[in-house]
């Protein structure tokens with residue numbers, strides 16, 4: 001169980017994340033939604049301790065994560081693998097080496113300097129790549145891959161960290177619809193098969209509702225919705241996306257209609 005208690009991040013006189021409290025059970029697939037600037041990235045970055053909270057606490061398995069330093073902080077970062085919108089691969093290195101970089105924090109500082117990986121590390125990296133259907137590209141330089149392929153390599157790198165939680169910050173924002181599905185399917189499979197908690201920032205409400213068990217809606221740093229996707233109403237969607245943000249709002253509302261329609265269809269199928 002991950003517990004977030006009154007977590008706040010202040011930049012100047014603005015609270016990017018404002019007294020957010022949440023409990024996330026192990027194995028949940030959570031979508032964090034809301035418009036640009038709502039505080040989604042800052043929340044995720046604080047969970048991994050990439051950003052320091054101004055106040056509040058993060059507690060996981062009764063350990064206060066907020067105060068961790070040195071080796072314990074490195075262990076926490078290994079347990080909470082990050083996936084970014086821009087993939088963050090080393091372009092000139094091959095795919096396998098990029099994935100192996102995810103094993104670095106399983107090694108001592110001395111071994112890290114040697115820069116050679118064990119057979120066990122390589123077997124794990126290849127297995128992760130094969131799981132993501134990327135085994136055949138392991139010798140290719142990362143910069144030559146498509147966006148969707150790069151994101152799958154980034155997920156393989158996260159997997160070899162053997163994390164308890166994957167924090168994905170807009171993992172599909174740079175992808176076309178086909179690659180969006182491939183990447184979201186991969187995250188969903190990892191969540192279901194390995195029981196890894198996935199917390200995923202998503203702009204697209206339709207995708208969030210399709211893949212996530214639970215949606216957390218943020219607006220101006222605060223949580224304004226926290227429930228199953230089916231509980232999201234037009235009013236909340238309008239609050240999340242803003243009535244003045246016409247395009248995003250309209251898309252969100254269309255997505256809501258699509259969810260309602262698919263729920264109705266499911267209900268009809270149940271009755272039949």
Ligand SMILES: Nc1ncnc2c1ncn2[C@@H]1O[C@H](COP(=O)(O)OP(=O)(O)OP(=O)(O)O)[C@@H](O)[C@H]1O
Pocket residue numbers: 011015016017034035036037038039040041042043
């Ligand atoms: N390093 C920073 N310095 C100052 N302000 C920041 C910093 N990082 C974020 N902010 C501000 O905090 C607020 C929340 O930003 P954040 O990136 O967390 O939102 P978001 O919901 O992830 O948006 P997006 O989807 O556009 O990434 C915004 O107003 C942003 O301008």
